[in-house]
Amino acid sequence: MSYMFTVSPDFSPDRLSGWYIFNTWMQRQMGVDIHLELYDDFCAQRVATYSNKIDLIYANPFDAAMLVREKGFLPMVKPEGLLDEAVIAVSAESSISTMDDLTAKLKVAMTEDPDVNMIGMMLLESADLNDDNIEKSIFDSYILVAKSLLRGNDDVGVFLAGSYDDLSNMVKKQLRILLTSEIGEIHHSFLIGPKFADRREEIQNLLIGMNENEKGQGVLESLGFKSWEKVDDEEMEFMIDLMDTLSV
Amino acid sequence: MLEDMKAEDIVGEYKEVTLDLYKLGSRKILYTEIETPYPDGKLIVSTTNVEGVISHVNQAFIEMSGYAEEEVLGQPHSILRHPDMPPAAFKDLWDTVTSGKKWQGIVKNLRKDGGYYWVKATVIPNIRNGQVAGYTSVRRKPSATVVDESIKLYPTLF
Numbered sequence: 001m002s003y004m005f006t007v008s009p010d011f012s013p014d015r016l017s018g019w020y021i022f023n024t025w026m027q028r029q030m031g032v033d034i035h036l037e038l039y040d041d042f043c044a045q046r047v048a049t050y051s052n053k054i055d056l057i058y059a060n061p062f063d064a065a066m067l068v069r070e071k072g073f074l075p076m077v078k079p080e081g082l083l084d085e086a087v088i089a090v091s092a093e094s095s096i097s098t099m100d101d102l103t104a105k106l107k108v109a110m111t112e113d114p115d116v117n118m119i120g121m122m123l124l125e126s127a128d129l130n131d132d133n134i135e136k137s138i139f140d141s142y143i144l145v146a147k148s149l150l151r152g153n154d155d156v157g158v159f160l161a162g163s164y165d166d167l168s169n170m171v172k173k174q175l176r177i178l179l180t181s182e183i184g185e186i187h188h189s190f191l192i193g194p195k196f197a198d199r200r201e202e203i204q205n206l207l208i209g210m211n212e213n214e215k216g217q218g219v220l221e222s223l224g225f226k227s228w229e230k231v232d233d234e235e236m237e238f239m240i241d242l243m244d245t246l247s248v
Numbered sequence: 249m250l251e252d253m254k255a256e257d258i259v260g261e262y263k264e265v266t267l268d269l270y271k272l273g274s275r276k277i278l279y280t281e282i283e284t285p286y287p288d289g290k291l292i293v294s295t296t297n298v299e300g301v302i303s304h305v306n307q308a309f310i311e312m313s314g315y316a317e318e319e320v321l322g323q324p325h326s327i328l329r330h331p332d333m334p335p336a337a338f339k340d341l342w343d344t345v346t347s348g349k350k351w352q353g354i355v356k357n358l359r360k361d362g363g364y365y366w367v368k369a370t371v372i373p374n375i376r377n378g379q380v381a382g383y384t385s386v387r388r389k390p391s392a393t394v395v396d397e398s399i400k401l402y403p404t405l406f
Contacts, residue, residue: 099288122388123288123289125368125388125391126286126288126388126389126390126391127391128391128392128393179288179289180289181289181290181291182287182289182290182291182308183289183290183291184291184306184307185291185293185306237374237376238295238374238384241372241374241384242291242293242384242386244350244372245350245370245371245372245384245385245386246291246370246386246388248350248352248370
């Protein structure tokens with residue numbers, strides 16, 4: 001029997017090889033075939049998960065909510081200390097200096113990252129901005145969002161905070177952060193599908209113990225993680241409830 | 249049962265009023281006109297049991313309410329009830345969430361020091377195994393426009 005594994009498409013391109021290394025590590029530890037399927041965009045990945053093709057997923061909070069509530073997935077672990085926060089940024093030369101300067105008809109650059117956009121829209125809402133009075137441009141990656149700001153095509157960009165940090169220093173020097181969310185409760189999670197629920201605890205323990213040996217530490221490093229931490233059912237349910245409050 | 253507010257906790261000139269809180273009896277409220285601005289980007293999060301007794305608060309809750317965590321855990325959520333909030337708003341909240349639906353509104357909350365802060369609040373029932381196990385309340389920064397509307401509207405609802 002083989003597993004199908006996928007990763008939320010919002011990971012940094014620098015981590016691509018890391019996920020393949022991680023997949024090899026998992027196969028050796030678990031003694032099963034695991035196929036890593038990476039999708040180009042959120043929509044393609046969602047189609048695959050809805051078609052019950054996926055058994056293991058490192059999911060963004062938005063998709064994790066759907067997978068747990070609608071598809072019977074179970075949470076296992078989350079990366080230690082990594083939270084999903086959104087950054088609202090402008091070009092360094094922009095005349096916008098605070099959130100109070102934002103007005104209707106604002107041009108907003110964003111990706112299709114669902115939870116980041118949800119948090120980003122929540123931040124913009126306090127300036128009386130919403131889907132009805134802004135112009136959105138959707139890009140395939142955060143570097144393209146940054147480029148749109150630098151070219152002056154959009155006024156503000158919505159970034160995953162971690163992805164903003166991963167932009168090159170040259171790009172970041174030409175941008176300015178207006179606001180960073182401080183939610184502190186929303187994170188990516190590694191989930192297991194219902195077909196393999198009986199192996200949840202075993203895999204969970206393998207992942208939690210990963211940082212206890214040199215090999216495991218090296219694999220974690222290639223993902224940019226320090227260690228995995230356990231996520232229990234109630235923590236996941238709490239996060240989903242919280243996300244639910246932000247979706248309105 | 250909620251303890252009366254104490255004069256030694258209050259910062260600045262205050263007014264006094266007695267609120268009749270649903271199922272909790274009366275509470276002496278001391279309140280000032282000092283507003284604490286909502287911090288950009290933060291969420292205030294708390295959970296309660298089905299009776300509205302606080303079981304979890306986050307750091308932003310502590311900072312904005314002025315209470316220490318141990319002072320609010322086990323207390324009714326109406327510890328934040330400001331006298332300028334019309335009772336009808338809270339009746340609507342409870343009617344909505346006890347029927348299993350999400351409630352949203354603009355709320356003026358009372359701080360321990362008698363001051364206040366405006367929030368956009370969303371309350372949802374926590375459904376566990378098909379039953380309401382409690383409620384999660386998430387507060388975020390409201391826009392100046394909706395706060396101004398509420399300042400005009402709420403006095404008309406008493």
